[in-house]
Amino acid sequence: MDITIAPRLLKGRITPPPSKSQAHRALIAAALAGGGSRIENLADSQDIQATSRCLAALCAPGSGLPLLDCGESGSTLRFLIPLSLVLRGGGRFTGRGRLMERPQEPYFRLFEEKHVCYSLEAGVLTVRGALPSGCYTLPGNVSSQFITGLLYALPLLEGDSDILLTTPLESGGYVDMALDVLERFGVRAVPNGSCAFHVPGGQTYRPHDMAIESDYSQAAFWYAARGLGSQVELQGLNPFSVQGDRCIVEDSASLCGPGEVELDVSQCPDLVPPLAVQAALRPGQTTRIVGAARLRMKESDRLSAVTQVLNALGSRVEEHPDSLTILGVDTLAGGVAVDSHNDHRIAMMAAVATTRAAAPVTIRGAESVRKSYPNFWEDYQRLGGMFL
Ligand SMILES: O=C(O)C1=C[C@@H](OP(=O)(O)O)[C@@H](O)[C@H](O)C1
Ligand SMILES: C=C(OP(=O)(O)O)C(=O)O
Numbered sequence: 001m002d003i004t005i006a007p008r009l010l011k012g013r014i015t016p017p018p019s020k021s022q023a024h025r026a027l028i029a030a031a032l033a034g035g036g037s038r039i040e041n042l043a044d045s046q047d048i049q050a051t052s053r054c055l056a057a058l059c060a061p062g063s064g065l066p067l068l069d070c071g072e073s074g075s076t077l078r079f080l081i082p083l084s085l086v087l088r089g090g091g092r093f094t095g096r097g098r099l100m101e102r103p104q105e106p107y108f109r110l111f112e113e114k115h116v117c118y119s120l121e122a123g124v125l126t127v128r129g130a131l132p133s134g135c136y137t138l139p140g141n142v143s144s145q146f147i148t149g150l151l152y153a154l155p156l157l158e159g160d161s162d163i164l165l166t167t168p169l170e171s172g173g174y175v176d177m178a179l180d181v182l183e184r185f186g187v188r189a190v191p192n193g194s195c196a197f198h199v200p201g202g203q204t205y206r207p208h209d210m211a212i213e214s215d216y217s218q219a220a221f222w223y224a225a226r227g228l229g230s231q232v233e234l235q236g237l238n239p240f241s242v243q244g245d246r247c248i249v250e251d252s253a254s255l256c257g258p259g260e261v262e263l264d265v266s267q268c269p270d271l272v273p274p275l276a277v278q279a280a281l282r283p284g285q286t287t288r289i290v291g292a293a294r295l296r297m298k299e300s301d302r303l304s305a306v307t308q309v310l311n312a313l314g315s316r317v318e319e320h321p322d323s324l325t326i327l328g329v330d331t332l333a334g335g336v337a338v339d340s341h342n343d344h345r346i347a348m349m350a351a352v353a354t355t356r357a358a359a360p361v362t363i364r365g366a367e368s369v370r371k372s373y374p375n376f377w378e379d380y381q382r383l384g385g386m387f388l
Contacts, residue, residue, distance in 0.1 A: 003366040003377065003387055007334055007357040010230035010383035016219040018043045018212035019243060020372050024051050024075045025178055026212060028083070028152060029185040029205055031055040036207035037185075043212075046371045047073040054080055058087055065090045065128065072097040072299060072371055078145035081107055081127055082153035085116060090128035097342055100125065102297050106138040106146045133159030133201050140165035140195060141266075143294065147197075148178040155187045155203035165195040170266040170294065173244015180242045184208045213238045216245040217270040218373050221348045223252040224274035225383075228281055228356050232383060244268050248275075255279055255287065266291030269298070272324075273349035276306045280315035281356055282328030293322035299371070300341035309338045309346055313353050313361065335359030344371040351380055360388055 018041045028051065030037035042048060050071035057066040058080065068084065068091050070077040077093055081104075084091030094100070100123045111118045116129035136150055147163060154161040169175065172194070179189060186206035190198045214236040222232045239246075245268050254261060255278050265272050272295055279287035295302040307319040310326075314333035318325040334357025340347035347368045354361040369376040381387065 001367040002337070002362050002364050004360050004362040005351060005354045006360050006386040006388055007354050008384065008386060009355050010225055010232055010380070010385055012231075012383040013233040013235055014222055014379055014383060015236040016214045016216075016222065016234065017045070017373050017375065019215040020045060020047055020217070021075065021174060021177055021215075021243070022181065023048050023212045024079060025148070025181040026210055027051050027055060028079060029181055029187070030207070031059055032083075032152070032156070032205035033185055033207040034205075038209040040209075040211040043374065045374050046071050047076065050076045051079075058084060058091065065092050065126065067092045067094065070095045070099060072099050074099065074102055074143070074298075075145055075148075078104075078107075078143065079149045079152060081125075082131055082149045085127060085129060085131040086153045086156050089130065090117075090126065093125040093127075094123060097299060103142050106142050107149075110136055110138060131157065133157040133161045135162050135164060137164045137166060139167045140169035141167045141294070143297075144169065144171035144174045147175050151175070151178050151182060151189050151197065151199065154199040155182075155189065155201065157201045159201045161199045161201065163197040163199065169194055170291070171244070171269060172267050173242070176244065177242050184210060213241055213243065216241065216243045216248055220245060220248040220252070220271050220274040221352050223248050224278040224349075225352045225355055227252050227255060227278040228352065230355055230383070245271055247271070251275055252278060255282060255285075258285060260286050260288070262288045262290060264291040265289055269294055270345065272302060273306055273345040274352065276310060276317065276324060276326060277349045277353045279326040279328060280310050280317065280353070281330070281332065283330040285328040287326040287328070289324040289326070291322065292324065298343065298345075299368075300343035300346060302343065302346065305341040305343055305346045306349065309341075309350050310353065312336050312338050313350070313357060332357045333359065334361045337362035337364055340365035340368045342368050344368045344373065348373065348376055351376075351385070355385075
């Protein structure tokens with residue numbers, strides 16, 4: 001789907017959608033608690049549909065390895081791989097887009113060590129075996145989703161386990177969010193410093209009612225629009241939220257200073273597109289976005305996609321292996337078509353950039369927002385955005 005947008009600033013009040021990350025975690029914990037939990041304020045995004053669909057397949061009665069279609073959701077895939085071993089002796093996982101090419105090596109190394117069989121053939125990952133309790137050693141900087149996956153599965157084993165990280169934890173806020181949801185469902189995992197977790201075995205998930213919070217990762221696009229002159233008022237966000245992307249509030253403000261700004265995004269990778277678009281329109285300012293290597297392994301190669309899209313619109317972005325240098329300009333020419341690279345966050349970034357373009361912009365693959373923010377285009381129009 002192509003959408004052509006007239007350049008104009010936005011104005012109005014918006015409640016960002018429910019947090020996708022918290023919703024994945026709550027749904028999985030509720031399924032493990034075996035019913036009796038009430039989860040309110042769930043978004044009907046494709047990623048949340050993927051987790052619901054896979055949980056239904058995983059918990060359905062029957063023998064044999066369930067087939068789990070994870071769509072394009074890295075979280076669903078990496079959270080459910082260890083659980084499939086514990087609950088069903090394994091599973092067969094499929095996905096779309098780039099999903100099955102995204103890294104799984106930390107799990108594969110552990111499976112070799114623990115004698116769990118795995119194969120990845122023609123886009124189907126099959127895992128089979130028993131997950132033993134014990135010591136799980138893995139890197140902390142490939143994806144935090146491996147650590148969340150283990151934190152959900154290991155408490156169900158008979159014996160105690162330890163998770164040890166060989167490199168510093170990145171995207172750490174997502175692990176904190178997992179610990180927070182686990183605790184609400186009566187499951188305990190104890191951090192030991194920043195690179196280790198002790199997970200007592202023999203635990204059971206207890207039913208719990210919760211309402212999903214508004215999503216700071218999505219609110220970030222509206223913060224960016226605001227930083228670029230739109231009058232968007234945000235409501236419904238929890239100021240005490242455990243969401244790591246809550247740092248958008250300070251990061252967005254720090255982009256308003258003159259001179260040189262450096263932002264380390266290793267703990268908040270999803271904020272790169274909204275931060276980059278804001279930095280692109282800071283004339284006289286140079287912004288370095290560092291610690292961003294993992295951005296190459298998301299729905300698109302996001303460092304490359306951000307650079308291509310913003311430069312096509314008239315920005316000055318330089319791409320490096322694990323960072324971006326953004327030389328702020330005072331206006332974007334627009335007047336072109338840009339591709340979302342089938343990446344929801346790139347489509348939303350392009351929409352925010354258009355608010356400050358001189359001529360209309362066409363966004364190709366605009367439907368990609370359904371992955372995480374199905375009502376994004378409705379919200380954009382409610383704020384006065386005009387489609388041509
Ligand atoms: O656990 C989660 O909910 C997520 C973790 C992050 O991934 P990485 O840990 O791979 O950076 C983030 O980018 C993703 O959108 C959601
Ligand atoms: C990378 C993302 O999600 P996931 O890893 O779950 O696919 C995202 O939402 O930007």
